[in-house]
Amino acid sequence: MATRSSRPTILDAVLVVPGTMGSELRDAEDRVVWGLAPSLAAQRWLGGRTTELHVTEEERAGSTRLRPTRLLRAPAFMPVLRGVEPYTDLLRQLCGRAAAPAAVAEFPYDWRLGIDVSAPRLASAGFAHLERWRTQVRDERLGDPDDVRLTIVAHSMGGLVTLQAARHHGLAEVLRQVVTLGTPYFGAVKAVQTLVAGRGAPLLIPPAAARALARTCPGLYDLLPRYRCVDDGGTLRSLDTADLVALDADGELATESQSRWDRLGLRSEQPLPYELHALVGAEQPTAQSVRLASGDATFLPSLLGVDHRGDATVYRGAAAPLGSAAFALPQHHGPLAKTSEARTFVVDKLLGRSSAPPLGTGAVGADIPDVAAPGEVLEVVVTGAEGFGDVAVTSTYLESGGPARWAGHVLGDGRVVFRHEGLPPGLHRVEVRSGGWSPVSDVLLVGA
Known part of the structure; x- marks a missing residue:
């Protein structure tokens, strides 16, 4: 009788790092502050009750007020930045293809704070997860523990946290590869839109509440565009702190976030000591540039009249490092990690396979x-x-x-x-x- 062959399995330790808004946050009394059920999340925005999410001066100085507990289990939403879907399907598929479910772990973090706060925690979590999994591989004879390394699957802002951890906290030493889904390596004009949302229109409670929250969050400043996106009437230049201050943003937070991004080393095609695979959203109407005049902003779905599109949040050209090849998927930013195509892409990379677009009708x-x-x-x-x-x-x-x-x-x-x-x-x-x-x-x- 012929025996049924088993499918190839993932032997590496895998850590899933969510994107902006992708981690549940709880307060000191263990109440869920972010990651609420859809009905409660909607009530919070409609009532303008989002001040408990604002980053305080004490938090900017290093205190911890909210605790990240797990990746999202329900859809979350912020006006302008839109929605983000749960990571349940991605985690389930990775666990199903791993040598054992314990190979896969999740890394929640406080997405309101700067990537420099979360990066050292990610490095520590990565080293610890890898060591635990190597021990299990040896004890259960699942393979050679010396062959096991760490792979990170990161959505959106999670890719920036991962890069910071790899460059400045030693995580690159144990990384085999990083797979990013919609990571804004060069930022997003949508982040500027969030900082001006609802300004001058007090009846629009949800956008105004989003603006009030975004203005206090170092992590959302880390999403600001770092490419030439300001349209000065036929020429493009970079957004600077003076532009943001004119839009009522926090100049200190803007300067600090620029410094954090500079330390990522993305201005050049500097080689990485691990493999990097980027999936980018494509074909969706996306803000790509901005015109500024007297403290007002007009957002444009093109760069000097050429529409490159993207994932409705990150313009396509900003979602991969310089010189890297990217896999394009016609999808919005928040649901990227949930789609079957993205999950197949991730598994293929972890198994060392190539990926190609599915057959079927054209993208919309x-x-x-x-x-x-x-x-x-x-x-x-x-x-x-x-x-x-x-x-x-x-x-x-x-x-x-x-x-x-x-x-x-x-x-x-x-x-x-x-x-x-x-x-x-x-x-x-x-x-x-x-x-x-x-x-x-x-x-x-x-x-x-």
């Missing part, structure tokens, strides 16, 4: 709103579709799970608009399905 882009009022007629504009027969838009109310289908109308030039009205207050997941790829999705907040 989706302009999905982030905040809307009750009863408002909502629109999602889809690009890259031949007609609304080739694409469908649905939304799911995250409180009850009830789906709603949107009506489509062809605009021409490969664009289709889908409309819906009367979504109930709360968080909704909007999905654009076109076949061949996972649905392009994001989280929408409906409320006054």
Whole structure:
């Protein structure tokens, strides 16, 4: 009788590092402050009750007020920066392909703080996890422990924390490879949008609350664009601290974050002592440059008129280091780590395989709103579709799970608009399905 062959397994120790907003945070009384159920998260933004997330002067001086406990188990949302999905599917798939589930661990961190705060903790966690797993490999005879090294899978800001830990805290010594999903190596104009959101419009509580929070968080300053993104009428220059101060940002936090980014060494194609594989979001409408005038900002979906697109948060060219090849996936930033394509990409890299795009229909882009009022007629504009027969838009109310289908109308030039009205207050997941790829999705907040 023929025996069934086993699939190749991952022998390395694997550490999953989430992105911005991707870690649950608890206070000294063990209450969840970030990572709430969707209904409670929506109520917090609609009520403007986000001040307990603001970074205090004591925290900037080094005190610890909130404790990261685990990776997200429920969708999270911040206006402008949009939604981030749980990492449950990624963790489950990695555990299923590892030599034993104990090979896979998660590293939650306080994403509000600068990457220099989280990097040494990540290095310590990486060394400890690797040593524990090597001991188990030896004791259970799963393989040669001397062949075991550490692999990090990082989403978004987690890639910057990993790079800081590798360059300045010795983690590079034990790393075999790093896989990043949507990491803003050169920042995102969306971070500037967050710092000006709701300014001058006090009735728009969610964007204004997001701005008030972002203005205090060193970690969100670490996402500021580091490429030439300021459009001065036909020429591009870098964003500087004076620009940010004119937009009412914190000049000290801006200067400190620039210094942290400079220490990452991303200005040159400096070789790394480990393999780096980058997956980038593509084909989605993405803010890529900004025009500044008298303290006002106009955000543009292009660089000098050329639309490179991205993942709706990070422009495509900013999501990989200089000189590195990147795998492009048509998806929004927050759901990147949840998609089947990204999970397959990660597993392939950990097994030493190459990855290629799946067969199927062409990629689509989706302009999905982030905040809307009750009863408002909502629109999602889809690009890259031949007609609304080739694409469908649905939304799911995250409180009850009830789906709603949107009506489509062809605009021409490969664009289709889908409309819906009367979504109930709360968080909704909007999905654009076109076949061949996972649905392009994001989280929408409906409320006054």
